[in-house]
Amino acid sequence: MDKFSPFLLLSLLFLLACQGEVVEEKAEPSSEEKTDSAVSLAPAEDTAFLYAEARRLRQLEIRDSLLSLEDSAWVDLQQLIPQAEYEIRYATSNNFMELQVYDCPGCYSRLAVAKSLMKVQQNLDSIGLSLKFFDCYRPSSAQWALWKKTPDPRYVHPPKQGSMHSRGNALDLSLVDSLGRELDMGTPFDYFGKEAYWSYTQHSEEVNKNRKLLRQQMQAAGFSTIRTEWWHFVYKAQRFPLSNWQWSCPTDSLEPKG
Ligand SMILES: [Zn+2]
Incomplete structure (x- = not known):
């Protein structure tokens, strides 16, 4: 994994946290929000993609750490x-x-x-x-x-x-x-x-x-x-x-x- 990956991972986690907040707003909309068609929510597939991407990066990190061990590990x-x-x-x-x-x-x-x-x-x-x-x-x-x-x-x-x-x-x-x-x-x-x-x-x-x-x-x-x-x-x-x-x-x- 290159040296920017932890940063990428952190960015993804931050994005996931933001997504979580947006989803909460969706669960209990105020009466104003109910009438405001301008409120846009991230599609569920975007959240799924970000989770999958975070998981993929984590797997790459584990893989790289295993590959750096000695031959007999x-x-x-x-x-x-x-x-x-x-x-x-x-x-x-x-x-x-x-x-x-x-x-x-x-x-x-x-x-x-x-x-x-x-x-x-x-x-x-x-x-x-x-x-x-x-x-x-x-x-x-x-x-x-x-x-x-x-x-x-x-x-x-x-x-x-x-x-x-x-x-x-x-x-x-x-x-x-x-x-x-x-x-x-x-x-x-x-x-x-x-x-x-x-x-x-x-x-x-x-x-x-x-x-x-x-x-x-x-x-x-x-x-x-x-x-x-x-x-x-x-x-x-x-x-x-x-x-x-x-x-x-x-x-x-x-x-x-x-
Ligand atoms: Zn055998």
């Missing part, structure tokens, strides 16, 4: 890639283990990883597509919770070795069209069977084309794949240490679960 991908879709499955019981392991949804990665994902999304913007994230950084304690439920290395990476998700290096994702509809990748996310392998060639032409696009986009930005999961990508340039850092949840999302 945890960043919220929803702030840096707001046009992507987020359906964090382990914050619900809608996953292959039917186990909620996060108190609330969060999609975080290391900043270096996020910058590469931003490049992917930028390319996708030009063809009307977006990323859709199913899982991002996974604290070590969450990996232990998954392992406790299913201590089988075919399905869960043993937490002693550490998952690339717990390093902030790995993401589970797919592609969606401009209406938010997932592109057909042949199997759902977290489908454990040979149909989810990259080497499986019996899918339709459409599925093969979608998978190829996803793989090409991610590989071009420095991500590698694993043989058995089309949705899992690992950032290659740096390997970050395992972590148990936890993102914070809004207090109303921490109600005791029934």
Whole structure:
């Protein structure tokens, strides 16, 4: 954000305050005002525009402050890639283990990883597509919770070795069209069977084309794949240490679960 933005933001807030006063006058007009057709009120869409503009500037400010952090810093991908879709499955019981392991949804990665994902999304913007994230950084304690439920290395990476998700290096994702509809990748996310392998060639032409696009986009930005999961990508340039850092949840999302 350039150095004039705070001034712009303040100006907008001032304008919003003025608009508020005008709206109040409208709510309780005096008898004189009722007959005075010269009183002009700002259209509601102007107020909406100013609010949207103030919000946009605030988002740019947050984005710039995140981008100035060091490569290993945890960043919220929803702030840096707001046009992507987020359906964090382990914050619900809608996953292959039917186990909620996060108190609330969060999609975080290391900043270096996020910058590469931003490049992917930028390319996708030009063809009307977006990323859709199913899982991002996974604290070590969450990996232990998954392992406790299913201590089988075919399905869960043993937490002693550490998952690339717990390093902030790995993401589970797919592609969606401009209406938010997932592109057909042949199997759902977290489908454990040979149909989810990259080497499986019996899918339709459409599925093969979608998978190829996803793989090409991610590989071009420095991500590698694993043989058995089309949705899992690992950032290659740096390997970050395992972590148990936890993102914070809004207090109303921490109600005791029934
Ligand atoms: Zn994964």
